[in-house]
Amino acid sequence: MGDSYNLVVDRLNAFAVADFEGHEVERLELLSSARRLVGRLETRQERIFNIDFRNPAEYAALKICLDLGIWHRWTAVGGGEKTVEELAKLATKDCDLNLLRRLLRLLGATYIIEETGEDRYKPTDFSLSIGDESTTIAQGILAMANHWNASSMNLPSFLAKTSYREPLDPKYSNYVDAFPERLSFFDRCLSNQSYQDSFSGYMREWSKYRFSWPDFYDTTSLVAGADLTSGAPLVVDIGGHHGYDILKFLKKHPDVPAGSLVIQDLEAVLADANLDTDKVKLMPHSFFEPQPIYGSRAYFLRGVFHDWAYEPSLQILQNIVPAMKKGYSKLLVCDVVIPPKGASVYQAGMDLNMMALLSACERTEATWRKLINDAGYKINKIWMDPRGYEGVIEAELA
Ligand SMILES: C[S@@+](CC[C@H](N)C(=O)[O-])C[C@H]1O[C@@H](n2cnc3c(N)ncnc32)[C@H](O)[C@@H]1O
Incomplete structure (x- = not known):
């Protein structure tokens, strides 16, 4: 040698x-x-x-x-x-x-x-x-025991049972089949605080890994074009969990008015959010109900649609349509965009995990375009993160 x-x-x-x-x-x-x-x-x-x-x-x-x-x-x-x-x-x-x-x-x-x-x-x-409490890596280890392991191990038998049909039904998912409670992923999280904590801990580390969206999407133009005189907010982060993305926005734009940023999520999830700022309002809201905040400059959804197949995703998108102000409000979808060839392990692995956990998927640009157009929007631009893993898809009412 x-x-x-x-x-x-x-x-x-x-x-x-x-x-x-x-x-x-x-x-x-x-x-x-x-x-x-x-x-x-x-x-x-x-x-x-x-x-x-x-x-x-x-x-x-x-x-x-x-x-x-x-x-x-x-x-x-x-x-x-x-x-x-x-x-x-x-x-x-x-x-x-x-x-x-x-x-x-x-x-x-x-x-x-x-x-x-x-x-x-x-x-x-x-x-x-x-062992460092300032990280939630330990919760990531627990999430494997609480969620990911049994879910992955069950997928082969679930797909055999369902004759190798692509899982699309959130009510009868591989995850429901894998655990004795027979609950969907989010319902099982709500049924046991340690299941929720390990999911939230995993999410927290994941959010540290993902690129900060204001670093690869032009939030400066978004803020410059905002008119907040009516009291409508600047950004509503739908399914925003504990607010990591809103805090990244706030870090770049610290002078936004109090209450101009809103996080919506399930009530029990928001109860664990510790945000020490008057700039951000927490609002329990299910995205399967019509959007209650009208005329926000932006409706931002990160990592939400990868939890849902086409039909529920369409419903979530359509629930925002009546709240959007034409020519002013932007829909910002931040999620994985799978390239037609050469998907990374991150993208392809995330996709199969979404299948196993939620009967859901990651999407290619073509499937994003179909979903978002079908819901009544037109896409302006897709801004990819420097890794090429995730994009911010900017759209507005068609
Ligand atoms: C994969 S997480 C993404 C969280 C956050 N946007 C991020 O990227 O870090 C999906 C979020 O959707 C929330 N969620 C699930 N069902 C919901 C519903 N019906 N209405 C509102 N939020 C929901 C979950 O609690 C969770 O916070």
């Missing part, structure tokens, strides 16, 4: 997220090349081992350490290298030393933590973040 081989290995070992500050597209390109490299280098037996044995066992070990309180206690004491004995003492529950040793061995091998010697480990940035 020789010197050039060693050079390549050294170079590959040197890359880290921090090297790509401001170069997100290059980071994603390299990540995608690295994934293809793994795909080419792995034997078929390694591949099936990883799918069948490594990934599920890694998740189990992560979750058990979470249940034992190890991630939180390790972060709380400031991280640092620890022996297995020291980590066992940090645990909030009594645990056999050799049991913990076996869990940590796998997590060291998969670089969730770093093995530094025999029975010795250092945390990584990721493992520290699990």
Whole structure:
């Protein structure tokens, strides 16, 4: 193999997220090349081992350490290298030393933590973040147990049962079939606070990952063209959850009048929103009812339509039509836009998860155009984020 081989290995070992500050597209390109490299280098037996044995066992070990309180206690004491004995003492529950040793061995091998010697480990940035209360990474681990895992595992048998018809019915979804409560995803979240919390925690980390929409959509023109004298708001964020997107808008436009930004969502979801500003009003509202706020400059919906198939999505869109002021109000749909070829793992993976969870889908530009036009709007422009994953589709009344 020789010197050039060693050079390549050294170079590959040197890359880290921090090297790509401001170069997100290059980071994603390299990540995608690295994934293809793994795909080419792995034997078929390694591949099936990883799918069948490594990934599920890694998740189990992560979750058990979470249940034992190890991630939180390790972060709380400031991280640092620890022996297995020291980590066992940090645990909030009594645990056999050799049991913990076996869990940590796998997590060291998969670089969730770093093995530094025999029975010795250092945390990584990721493992520290699990125990860091300022992140909701731990809720992401719980969301897998509460929602994603059973839902994905059930999909093959559900599709066999439904004769491989594309799931479109939110009332009889794979998710309803997967859990004993037989509730839809959002209803099951409402039935148990820990299910809602893990969903919201996952959403919070997801919203940190997604590009801030005012960074790739021209909100400055939106604000410049607004007339707020009638008291109508500037932006109504429909299905806005805990307000991450409205807060990003507010960060770019801090001088907007009090109450000019509105978040609508289910009452129980809004009850957990902690917004410390008089600029934003919270309004419980189901988007399956007619929009009660008339003449807003913008009606913004992010990650809403990917939860619903064509018919319910059409209903949500049509419920906004009577509230829009022609020639003034903008409909802003922010969601994944799948390219006709070369979809990323993010886009294609999100699409299948939406199928499994909600009988829903991500959309191509063509399916977006059909849906939005069918509801009575015309599309002005699609503004893509720098990754090319999501777009803001700007439309107005046709
Ligand atoms: C995938 S989340 C997107 C949240 C947020 N827009 C974002 O992108 O971070 C979908 C949101 O729709 C809300 N939702 C579900 N059913 C709803 C309904 N009938 N009316 C209003 N909001 C609803 C959920 O509570 C959740 O906050």
